[in-house]
Amino acid sequence: MDTEKIKRAVRMFIEGIGDDPDRSGLRQTPERVARMCQEIFAGIATDPQSVFRELLHEVHDEIVLVKNIPFYSMCEHHLLPFLGKAHVAYLPDGQRICGLSKVARLVEVHAKRLQLQERLTSEIADSLVQALQPRGVMVVVEAEHLCMTMRGVKAPGSRTVTSVVRGIFRENPATRAEVMALLRDQEA
Numbered sequence: 001m002d003t004e005k006i007k008r009a010v011r012m013f014i015e016g017i018g019d020d021p022d023r024s025g026l027r028q029t030p031e032r033v034a035r036m037c038q039e040i041f042a043g044i045a046t047d048p049q050s051v052f053r054e055l056l057h058e059v060h061d062e063i064v065l066v067k068n069i070p071f072y073s074m075c076e077h078h079l080l081p082f083l084g085k086a087h088v089a090y091l092p093d094g095q096r097i098c099g100l101s102k103v104a105r106l107v108e109v110h111a112k113r114l115q116l117q118e119r120l121t122s123e124i125a126d127s128l129v130q131a132l133q134p135r136g137v138m139v140v141v142e143a144e145h146l147c148m149t150m151r152g153v154k155a156p157g158s159r160t161v162t163s164v165v166r167g168i169f170r171e172n173p174a175t176r177a178e179v180m181a182l183l184r185d186q187e188a
């Protein structure tokens with residue numbers, strides 16, 4: 001990441017919106033933003049497949065569902081956060097599973113970029129397909145977009161839900177219904 005470039009850009013941005021980058025409250029802001037970017041965009045330089053370096057070779061052929069994975073991402077259209085929860089389910093191929101924390105880590109790697117919720121959802125699913133070759137994957141993401149709630153339409157509290165299904169969850173309504181039932185469980 002080019003920290004100096006970020007600092008110059010933030011300074012210009014402050015000038016651009018008509019504020020004074022040299023007033024005391026803003027003097028350290030370019031530096032702070034540059035440091036923050038290292039963290040909130042850490043996913044850009046991370047290969048999602050690196051999350052799966054160690055797989056567990058276990059015989060398991062039931063649905064694995066990791067619910068309520070919190071994430072914070074940045075809308076690439078407005079550079080404002082969108083945040084919420086991801087739910088990730090997969091049906092293993094019978095030989096390969098991954099540690100549950102890896103699923104949360106995968107969500108994080110895809111979230112810490114300039115993103116769109118739709119792409120975040122499908123990228124999580126596709127990375128899981130690539131790493132585990134499971135029989136099916138289903139990813140549901142629910143999020144609040146600050147670009148919707150702070151400006152324009154102003155719909156506070158409104159949530160956007162996206163879902164992606166792959167493999168058997170796409171082809172077989174009964175297995176998909178099983179995941180949906182597991183997801184609903186949590187809300188009760």
Ligand SMILES: [Zn+2]
Pocket residue numbers: 075076077078079080145147148
């Ligand atoms: Zn946006």
